[in-house]
Amino acid sequence: MEKKVYELINETLYTETLPNGLKVALLPKEGFHKTYSLFTTDYGSIDEEFKPLGQDEFVKVPDGIAHFLEHKMFEKEDGDVFQLFGKQGASANAFTSFTKTSYLFSSTDQVEKNLTTLLDFVQAPYFTEDTVEKEKGIIGQEIQMYDDDPNWRTFFGLLQAMYPKHPLHIDIAGTIDSIAEITAEDLYLCYNTFYHPSNMNLFVVGKMDPEAMMALIRENQASKEFTAMPPIERKFPEETAADIVKESTIYLDVTRPKAYVGIKGLEALPTDGYELLRNRTAASLLFQMLIGTTSDNYLAMYNEELVDDSFGFEFNMDRGFYFADFGGDTDQPVELAERLKEILLTAKDSPELTEERLSLLKKRMMGNYLQSLNSLEYIANQFSKDSFGEATLFDMVDVIDSIMLEDIQGVINHFIKEEAMVTLYVYPKNKE
Template sequence: MEKKNYEQLDETLYTETLSNGLSVTLLPKNGFHKTYGLFTTKYGSIDNQFVPLGKKEMIRVPDGIAHFLEHKMFEKEDGDVFNTFGKLGASANAFTSFTQTSYLFSSTSNVLENIETLLDFVQEPYFTEETVNKEKGIIAQEIQMYEDEPDWRLFFGILGNMYPKHPLHIDIAGTVDSIMDITADLLYESYETFYHPSNMNLFVVGKMDPEKMMQWIRDNQAKKEFPTAVAIKRHFPEETATDIKPFDSIEMPVQRAKSMIGIKGIGPVPKGKAALEYKTAMDLLLTLLVGPTSDNYLKLYDKGIIDDSFSYDFSLDRTFHFADIGGDAKDPAAFSTVIKEILLTAKESPELTEEKLTLVKKRMIGQVLQSLNSLEYIANQYSQQAYGEATLFDVVPIIEGITLNQLKVLAEEFMQEKHMSVFHILPKGDGEA
């Protein structure tokens, strides 16, 4: 078990890769009463084309199968796993994203028993055609609920414009039609391919004895047999700037229109620590340009072009990176026009000064330090593992090291009109040509 100290933050991280390939990370925080466990597989909604374990040919599975699999993992032949966690005094949950599926619990007691329950239920699948067909109706209702959610439609609308070929534009839960093609056999095939320990990581944070915890995990895994690990072959369509759809809109029964601008990252996604540096720099750049303390934000707010729904984000993960900026808009055309103008002139923006960068850095460092008081936040950040050896505890020195010139270069390279797209949601009856 390797031990790494972060003296600046007074944190110690314990890591080990077990003989079956499972990556385990422990972060003792004995000032807390709660312990939080997160068991994650690098399998998400975009992984819909792959070569199944033990086979040679690439297959295409129904959209939404990773999310469907997550739902079915809690149901076992002898009952519901939620009841088991409840009896042990724990609350449990799970979630599926574009690139991962995570199972979690939090508890103030019976921590070792809860860790064992977490490992055992995720590593013991049970599916039947009867239970699979029953679940289809439940998930179909969930899909229909999100189809009526304007903000959800806005986000996937801009993804559809930027990534028309890539599965990123497909709803994580799939469609009502696609989930009807899911079978127990397909679930087992997906499970066996992606739920191998070598494609998974376990993160535990909170009150614990790290030596005792790691031995408990080793003993649990030693009782189980797994096939030999093999590299997973996934396929994603090639994406270029010419695939981007510059504009689209839909009508929905909303009181106010909505607008979102997307900027698609073109070219290879940075890896390891470089990815964390890139994402941190982009977060700083967007905050300087349109953050709540920027002059741009205040002017647009005063003019009524934006309101409290305004938000911005930068996402970076396997095979994709993009920025999205949006919110409610009285005049969506004016909203998108002015935001694009801010982005396209970013390199010369009066917002990019040493003084303002220093202030934004201090604020961001404060937010990072405050977030370290949340076990859930720490665990969720670690589970992503998109940054190689770099961790959440490397963010503060990365923030400190970013220069104004770096941000200006990033603005010039990333903020290009050919990489941008706009999506509007309009009140019914106000459609645009």
């Protein structure tokens, strides 16, 4: 077991890769009574085409199957795992993203028993055709609920424009038609390929004795047999800037129009984990400088009533893709979109990009980061979902401190390109 001390943030991380390939990380937190654990597989909604374990040909599975599999994992032949966690004083949950599926629990007692339950139920699949058919109705209702959410539909409308061929634009839960195709055999196919310990990581944070906790995990995993697993081969459609849908309009159940501008990352990112983390941090700082609530650009748009408190922006970076989006509710959608594109395309010479503003925003980012380390849930979720090689969430003090104006300009040069931009307008249905 390796021990790494992060003196600047007073944290000590213990890590070990077990013989079966499972990557384990433990973060003891003094003064906390709760323990939070996250068991994550590097498998999400975009992983639809792959070579199954033991096969030479690629297969394509139905949209939404990773999310469907997550739901089915909690149902076993002898009952519902949620009830077992409840009896042991724990709160359990799970979630699926574009690239990850995570199972979790939090508890203040019986931590060892709950951790054993977490490991055991995720590593013991049980699917039958009857239970799969029953689940289709439940997930179908969830899909319909999200179909009625304007913000969710807007987000995927942007992804549809930026990634028209890539499965990233498909709802994580799939569609009612796609989940109707899912069989128990499909679930086992995906499970056996992606739920091998070598494709997973376990993170435990909170009250614990790290030596005893690691010993428990080692013993649990040593008692199970796993076949050797070759590297997983995934396949994604090829896309170029020419595939991007520059402008699109959708009509939803909203009272006011919305306008959004998206930027799709076209250039390859650094392969070094630390540089990747620096790149993401620099991008976040750039957009705060350009159109954050303390910028002159934001204040001008607000005073001109182009934006209100619904305005926001986000930069997303994950396995194989990165993009940004900007926008919100507005009575002047065309004017807002044009202004945003103008701000972004002239960013290189923007008067907002000064050493003084960068220094202030870095201090604010640092403060938010240090405060977030008081949340066990935040630590676990960020640590498990970010894929930066040897670099982790706990390197952020050094990363934030290292960002200079030339790094900000670097993001502009490789990311903000007119051919990578899309515009999405959302209008009330009665304007259709």
